[in-house]
């Protein structure tokens with residue numbers, strides 16, 4: 332009698348791989364003082380430009396080698412993860428909350444709410460984002476919180492646009508009408524009927540945005556606009572590595588790999604979560 | 614005579630460009646009665662249902678008329694009060710069971726939501742109630758179905774769930790908008806029989822939208838024939854089938870295939886009849902002025 336269709340549940344390797352990498356970097360960042368083999372700021376000119384462990388001339392204990400000031404690369408990468416993740420989480424969540432809330436209201440209510448929000452988004456998007464970011468940080472002053480604010484202020488429109496479009500198409504569905512007939516208020520319908528259907532998209536975007544925030548933070552560090560230059564950041568390390576690329580390629584390559592893997596993992600993790608969350612795709 | 618369950622008086626609605634989609638529609642549904650609303654596609658059948666349930670699309674405006682639900686003029690209520698009344702007294706059995714259930718919520722909470730959060734039942738009572746109704750619509754494994762997401766059920770199962778949900782709150786009026794059109798033929802009959810059975814058992818009045826005269830004959834006591842948003846004829850179902858008064862109704866009946874002679878009766882509605890109707894409507898539109906004395910309804 333019950334003609335239910337049961338789809339076999341597929342394992343999702345990219346979700347697990349990406350999630351595993353992110354978790355590992357996150358844990359290392361949180362427990363950096365315990366995990367990092369050396370002080371990331373300790374300079375030792377006797378140990379400058381040591382190569383990674385598999386290259387002849389490597390020093391035991393300095394797994395990924397050292398930079399031109401003799402600082403341990405692995406330790407700096409681990410500490411750099413702290414800033415990368417702090418920026419990723421804070422900026423992406425702030426952008427997500429603002430953008431999704433406005434997008435949901437605009438898409439579901441339509442009318443003048445939609446006209447106002449869409450207008451603001453159009454104006455916002457007229458600014459080139461990198462220029463916008465540099466301008467904002469210049470105004471707010473360098474520092475971790477300025478970077479976070481700059482990213483959130485620029486990128487909420489990404490959430491707003493996508494969530495608005497999704498909410499709009501959901502609002503036309505019969506189940507929304509049905510909930511209205513049953514007597515639920517518009518706010519109720521928006522939060523209980525529409526939001527759950529937009530949530531998978533929001534989660535995917537959130538993860539993607541964390542990756543973008545990591546890149547933006549790296550770019551700002553690269554042009555020396557992020558936090559103070561003493562604290563290790565991946566962008567700052569890339570900038571330094573660029574100068575000694577011919578003598579010590581590893582100083583540039585490891586932070587680059589770290590950055591790329593992390594950004595890629597964020598986007599893959601988001602996609603994986605989305606298909607995981609979505610009862611229809613699942 | 615008792616108060617009608619639903620009374621629509623001279624309801625007119627227009628699009629933004631002023632074109633009328635409903636032309637002074639009046640109809641009444643008595644308590645416990647099934648009134649069929651027939652007409653071809655685009656006649657405005659769904660619009661009447663949506664107007665009653667307070668969910669007209671924003672592009673459509675009611676310009677005259679009154680909708681009265683069990684003696685209460687909806688136009689006299691605040692939007693909130695009219696929502697509450699509609700929520701307590703009516704329900705919809707929709708056309709498309711695929712989009713009428715929220716894809717990301719399980720069946721159980723979707724069914725109990727209204728009972729618990731609108732009607733204020735405690736959840737145990739609501740749970741018993743929907744299990745009883747799932748049983749009534751012949752769903753044998755309620756535990757499993759209640760835990761399912763809509764996409765895990767077939768179209769027929771989803772429609773059963775929606776029928777159970779519609780009757781669960783004991784509404785006085787159900788609007789059934791072509792509840793079998795989206796289903797395949799074998800399932801259609803079962804669903805129709807279920808609706809008829811539950812209707813009789815609960816004594817619920819139904820405004821039954823359909824374009825199928827065969828369905829009209831099976832389920833309804835009264836019929837309203839609609840053409841281009843205008844009521845063409847209203848009668849007892851038996852009387853209408855015995856002696857249709859209006860040429861359009863006769864043409865519609867002639868166009869409905871019969872089992873005895875399916876091919877012979879497959880004629881389109883006569884051109885002359887349609888031309889006459891269109892002329893009639895055009896004249897009426899020219900002379901029509903919205904009667905704003907009737908309270909508005911939003």
Ligand SMILES: Nc1ncnc2c1ncn2[C@@H]1O[C@H](COP(=O)(O)OP(=O)(O)OP(=O)(O)O)[C@@H](O)[C@H]1O
Nearest residue numbers: 628634653654655656657658659660661670672824
């Ligand atoms: N959202 C809308 N905005 C504007 N006009 C609409 C909208 N929905 C329907 N209409 C128009 O209103 C008229 C009545 O449509 P309605 O859906 O009530 O027809 P119907 O009798 O239910 O037809 P069907 O049998 O195809 O469901 C049609 O002319 C249609 O084009």
Ligand SMILES: [Mg+2]
Nearest residue numbers: 658659660790
């Ligand atoms: Mg319709």
